[in-house]
Amino acid sequence: MTRQKLLDLYFMEARAKVIDLAAFMDRIERAPGEEDFRMRAFRDALKELERGNADRAKRVLLSLSDPTDKPIPAATTKAASGAWPEK
Amino acid sequence: MRYIEPHGHMVSRTTDDYVDMATAGCACVCEPAFWAGFDRSSADGFYDYFCQLTEHEPKRAAKFGIPHFCWLCINPKESEDVKLAQDVISLIPKFINRPNVLGIGEIGLNKNSRNELKVLEMHIEVAAQHDQLVLVHTPHLEDKLKGTRLIIDALKGDKRIRPERVIIDHVEEHTIQLVLDAGFWAGMTLYPESKCTPARAIDMLEVYGNERIWMNSACDWGVSVPLAVPRTALEMKRRGHTAELVDKVVYQNPLKFLSQTEKFKLG
Ligand SMILES: [Zn+2]
Numbered sequence: 001m002t003r004q005k006l007l008d009l010y011f012m013e014a015r016a017k018v019i020d021l022a023a024f025m026d027r028i029e030r031a032p033g034e035e036d037f038r039m040r041a042f043r044d045a046l047k048e049l050e051r052g053n054a055d056r057a058k059r060v061l062l063s064l065s066d067p068t069d070k071p072i073p074a075a076t077t078k079a080a081s082g083a084w085p086e087k
Numbered sequence: 088m089r090y091i092e093p094h095g096h097m098v099s100r101t102t103d104d105y106v107d108m109a110t111a112g113c114a115c116v117c118e119p120a121f122w123a124g125f126d127r128s129s130a131d132g133f134y135d136y137f138c139q140l141t142e143h144e145p146k147r148a149a150k151f152g153i154p155h156f157c158w159l160c161i162n163p164k165e166s167e168d169v170k171l172a173q174d175v176i177s178l179i180p181k182f183i184n185r186p187n188v189l190g191i192g193e194i195g196l197n198k199n200s201r202n203e204l205k206v207l208e209m210h211i212e213v214a215a216q217h218d219q220l221v222l223v224h225t226p227h228l229e230d231k232l233k234g235t236r237l238i239i240d241a242l243k244g245d246k247r248i249r250p251e252r253v254i255i256d257h258v259e260e261h262t263i264q265l266v267l268d269a270g271f272w273a274g275m276t277l278y279p280e281s282k283c284t285p286a287r288a289i290d291m292l293e294v295y296g297n298e299r300i301w302m303n304s305a306c307d308w309g310v311s312v313p314l315a316v317p318r319t320a321l322e323m324k325r326r327g328h329t330a331e332l333v334d335k336v337v338y339q340n341p342l343k344f345l346s347q348t349e350k351f352k353l354g
Binding site: 001005009010055057058061062064065066067068069071072073074075076077078080081082083084 | 164167201203226227230231233236286325327
């Protein structure tokens with residue numbers, strides 16, 4: 001499928017998503033209180049969008065991942081937060 | 088259109104979902120054993136669940152003309168308690184020869200802890216002893232990359248396990264290559280909020296090819312879409328893919344993997 005056809009198919013959806021991201025960041029910035037590791041990880045992930053090599057999705061996922069390789073001593077929660085707290 | 092739903096937690100779904108799936112061309116559904124959304128209090132709870140998966144749910148599915156298969160295990164979310172896991176795993180041989188049991192799954196890791204890994208190795212042992220197919224769940228979000236690596240190491244560490252008889256599920260762009268390069272099958276899970284969207288799943292098919300790969304809805308009691316597979320098939324058509332390729336990915340590929348057990352027969 002050509003770039004033009006893919007733009008026809010997905011541009012409006014991607015446009016809506018990028019505006020949503022901007023509004024999300026504004027909303028966080030306006031709110032009182034402190035941010036946490038998730039927002040720092042989010043901003044790091046955004047930097048990956050600027051680097052073009054047709055592997056942005058992979059690099060965003062890698063930047064949000066726990067990079068360590070040893071099992072943790074014990075699971076204290078079942079949930080994942082979406083970003084690695086120790087980054 | 089015809090398709091196989093290789094991963095659906097149907098005990099959590101309604102009869103309307105069965106009607107929709109049958110209408111969309113679902114040829115069969117395969118249900119891995121899973122967390123109930125809360126911790127079961129004892130191995131007895133799993134005994135009942137295994138009866139539900141092997142006796143009751145197949146009958147419910149049959150009312151809608153859909154053959155039902157299942158996988159057995161204690162899932163990684165309940166694997167921190169090794170004693171409970173041992174008790175549950177000791178139940179599996181009683182059920183393993185039932186006609187709709189495809190193998191051991193969905194085993195794997197959740198938070199990548201030592202006990203989870205220990206229980207994963209116990210499951211791998213059962214699968215090897217009974218020469219079973221294996222379906223693996225990979226962790227969520229930030230834990231997926233590390234968990235996928237640990238899982239691949241554990242599976243590769245047992246020479247009795249043949250990678251072509253193992254599907255590693257919930258791959259994303261940062262894990263799919265690891266899984267395919269190691270010789271395993273890869274499952275892409277189509278979720279509205281996490282895991283992967285139809286558009287991204289199709290991207291991965293275009294980038295990584297369409298061999299040893301399937302798509303599933305993993306519909307359960309959470310936010311999920313039982314028709315995610317046929318909807319992604321429609322999206323593949325919008326993306327210009329042929330009807331033959333769509334059929335390969337949503338029907339022929341799962342058929343090929345699952346047919347490695349003689350119990351998997353579509354009437
Ligand atoms: Zn599942």
